Amino acid sequence: SFIELENNEDLEFMNNITESLDIDYKELEKGTLKLPIYRSLYLDKLLENLKNVNVNKDEQYKKIIKDIDIDELNDDILVPKSLNANLRLYQKIGFKWLKSLDEYNLGGILADDMGLGKTVQLLALILDYKENNKDTKPTIVVTPSSLTLNWQSEISKFTSNLKVQVIHGNVEDREKQINEINNYDVIITSYDLLKRDIDLYKKKNIEFQYIIADEAQYIKNNNTKNSKAIKEINAKTRFALTGTPIENSLSELWSIFDFIMPGYLFSYRKFKQIYELPIIKENDVFITNRLKKLISPFILRRIKKDVLTELPDKTITVLNNEMSGEQLDVYMSYLAQAKQEVLVEIKNRGFEASQMKILALLMRLRQICCHPSLFIENYEGESSKLNQCMQITKDAIEGGHKILLFSGYTSMFNILEQELKKERIEYFKLTGQTKVPERIKLVDEFNQNDNIKVFLISLKAGGTGLNLTGADMVIHYDPWWNISAENQATDRTYRIGQKKNVQVYKLITKNSIEERIYELQQKKEKLIDNMLSTKETFVNKLSKEEIMELFK
DSSP: OEEEEOSTHHHHHHHHHHHHTTOOHHHHHTSOOOOOHHHHHHHHHHHHTOSSEEEEOOHHHHHHHHHHOGGGOOSOOOOOTTOOSOOOHHHHHHHHHHHHHHHTTOOEEEOOOTTSOHHHHHHHHHHHHHHTOSSOOOEEEEEOGGGHHHHHHHHHHHOSSOOEEEOOSSHHHHHHHHHTGGGOSEEEEEHHHHHHHHHHHHHHTOOEEEEEEETGGGGOSTTSHHHHHHTTSOEEEEEEEOSOSOSSOHHHHHHHHHHHSTTTTOOHHHHIIIIIHHHHHHOOHHHHHHHHHHHGGGEEOOOHHHHOTTSOOEEEEEEEEOOOHHHHHHHHHHHHHHHHHHHHHHHHHOTGGGHHHHHHHHHHHHHHHHOGGGTSTTOOSOOHHHHHHHHHHHHHHHTTOOEEEEESOHHHHHHHHHHHHHTTOOEEEEOTTSOHHHHHHHHHHHHHOTTOOEEEEEHHHHSSSOOOTTOOEEEESSOOSOHHHHHHHHTTTSSTTOOSOEEEEEEEETTSHHHHHHHHHHHHHTTTTGGGTSSSSOOOOOOHHHHHHHTO
């Protein structure tokens, strides 16, 4: 391609391409530029906004843009014959998008809403690769430990000719399995095992066709062993699957891009200087839009309401409760004490060094809202929230509903279990201590057994990888800092296969830290996911001012 600039737009254009395409003016002065293919997509977006500009694009350049632009795709997409699934149109488009990226050795982030079938779109790609190549290399899927068997189950469900190996067992077992990797089409391992086994993979010098980072928020921190290990695996093409590519800060997005296409978002130091600081600290709209153009070709995100027109309604209701009596006295006393401790701590150690102490104090306030006996021995008073929760639960069961009840505190389940037993309500419980085979058994039984009315699930353990469409009501007993975690939990039941309307209740204690957290969630939700074309900018980590606001 070559470009003729006719007016003063050229200065802004040149600044844009030199900074965002990682080139300097000396290269421009030569008259010809050599850019990686991944830079061509951003260049095309820049050219779209130029007026009075003559742009000549050769056929190869136009083909690259057309192949990867999802707006150019239609329903005339051939999926692998051996795929045991009828893909919806958006899933066919997702498969074709992945295939196009692979053809140009480009990575991507499939960021579809939870429950839209990201796994089957990747399986279509793997099958297509196998059907169209004689000598094939294996694919490796890296996933949270709790989801390894889910992947194996999904592969068995949707394919019949992929040989699968789940890496498991002791060191000797795993070394033997890794040595035999080339005998399989798909290898499934966990983030935890990969970081332990990374030297075995490097020693074997295995080259994979694809590496897939499932629930890629597990590699959002570039300094963790999870993140470092997966980036050392040798693969032709890298894909990330996540419903939440950004949970708290832009550095998470950079880390995932550093996995799928190292260097695309430059070094983190440069990325922070050019993008993160102007966007987070100054809310710079121009820089925000520039970054959005840079990343949008490599992120595909569809949300339920846009693609699942047949999905039933979901209603979210915030229910307030008010502390009274002994519970209120305990809360107000601890709040006054906590405020003083925070001020002294910050004065003596500074804000950054005080964060663990601050979070511990905030946790106590949150626990009092749930039930003071979570940390006060011999507390004999009531909990307004517990009373409210049990009343909702009993009314819902009388109305024929099945309930998922989430809490961030597994210790709260001990109290809830006592109340459920008193009411003779049958329930299941799933926490981080629940083994994977048991998780699968509990999920299947809950979906099929109408006598099990309530499923107690810890937010962290049950936020991913569970299909619980047997429920049609969700209760969030306590608000979590990150609303994405709550949304993921809700989507265990609000997903493909759900036939009933879903009612979601969020229990919030008035005039408490919970109300502050909820307000913070609402404020941040308005700012999240701009880079995914749904909202306006990003969630940053809690500032000093935001934390102090929680103690009011």
